[in-house]
Amino acid sequence: MTEFLENLARLRRGPWEMVASILIGLGVVMLMQPFALQLFSWSLIVILAGTVMFMIVSHFPD
């Protein structure tokens, strides 16, 4: 966990890609969940944020 946080702080590609992937996954779950319309409404923002983040962090060094 400490190594993960260190790599995040050092702007390494791996952990940042994981964060972006989690954001995309969370957005997709929010888009399709049957529990709250409010979550559905915010899903696009979350997916978009994750996708843009993924595109940026994939240029970070390994």
Added chain:
Amino acid sequence: MATNDTPLERIARATPDSLAGRVGGLGDRAIAWIFIAPTIVLLLAINIFPLIWTINLSFTNYRANRLTLGSEYVGLRNYERILTDPDIWHNMQVTAHFLFWTIFFQVLIGFALAWLINRNFRGNAFWTTVIVLPMMLSPAVVGNFWTFLYQPQIGLFNYVVSFFTGVDPASFQMIGSVRLAPWAIVIADTWMWTPFVMLICLAGLRSIPGYIYEAAEIDRASKWRQFWTITIPMVLPFLMLAVLFRGIENFKMFDLVVELTSGGPGSTTELASINLKREAFEKWRTGYSSAFAIILFVTVFGLANIYVKALNRVKSR
């Protein structure tokens, strides 16, 4: 002519002087650009331009059936209406049900089939071909085919269920029932695409070197332990790929479900893509449907990013 000429030398000699003079001044890079330019132009014309145009339309109230009225810029209103619409939310839940259960059954049955086919037995190649056949059919054909299978009076499916459960075959309708229709599309899609998952799993199983199992045998590991500590971890990246492939494909599913149920009864099997088609080409709300298409595109694009990451992980192994 020297008989030991290289092909390049022969091509250079055969090029007319006028053409050789014109091309001679170009560098390798320029020639490479000349070769790929038609592809890039085609890609821009049929992929990038429509995408940019759709993004542009998604901010307007444009209607393709009322060209003379023109369109007005409405900002993010289309996106706001879609993301607060309970009907669209319902479509997404129907899509989620379809997505979850098709992937679940396809992975489960596909892996089991791959595990069985991976063994050496007589007729292995024949059975592989038979299993792979549904994947090669057109979704429209599969849709029609399953419509007949689900017929309560003459359909084979109802008779098979009746044979195993004792229920009267005419007493239930797979396509006409609100409760059963979502499962009818899951069954048809699973039948069609399980072979695809099986092939990916088979590639994963065949990539495991035999010496790992031999080492496990020497260490007296049981078959069960070998399965959980060797087979599953080594096939997992392939399984992940299969899940992502099918996830992205089923998120866009249209043809098979339209042929089978047309989204009915009511809207119980109305997937997001079916609603999108209705908004675009039945209600002619082009701006609104463009915004809806962009939302689906962003979702699939996001999932595709994860897919590329998983693919790179598999490649690096």
